[in-house]
Amino acid sequence: MPRASSESLPGARRRSWQRVRELAARHNAVLCTAACLPGGSVEVNGKVVGVDYALKREFIGEAIGRLEEHLKLSDEAFSKGESWESIAREHAARGLRLLLGLIYPEPRLSRG
Helix, strand or coil, X not given: CCCCCCCCCCCCCCCCHHHHHHHHCCCCEEEEEEEECXXXXXXXXXXXXXXXXXXXXXXXXXXXXXXXXXXXXXXXXXXXXXXXXXXXXXXXXXXXXHHHXXXXXXXXXXXX
């Protein structure tokens, strides 16, 4: 059976940022946390978080470059024949790290 390429997958073509935003905003994201308490019990907390986050104009170029690199890495892994499961797992983990880094950047200390 011939292997599918990223070009033959439905929706694999590049989408406009507006379309990406529409697709990402079709659900309410929930941020869940858990803490192990003394005695072995677990406390779980969840809250619905907004998905309409926008970067300041000065950071958009860098963010787009980082997102494009993220997509490129997954495309390259797919073209090398890596398993879909491992690609999806790594893509999700790397994407989460990327988004957290964009939303919660490390403080930039001024030198003075």
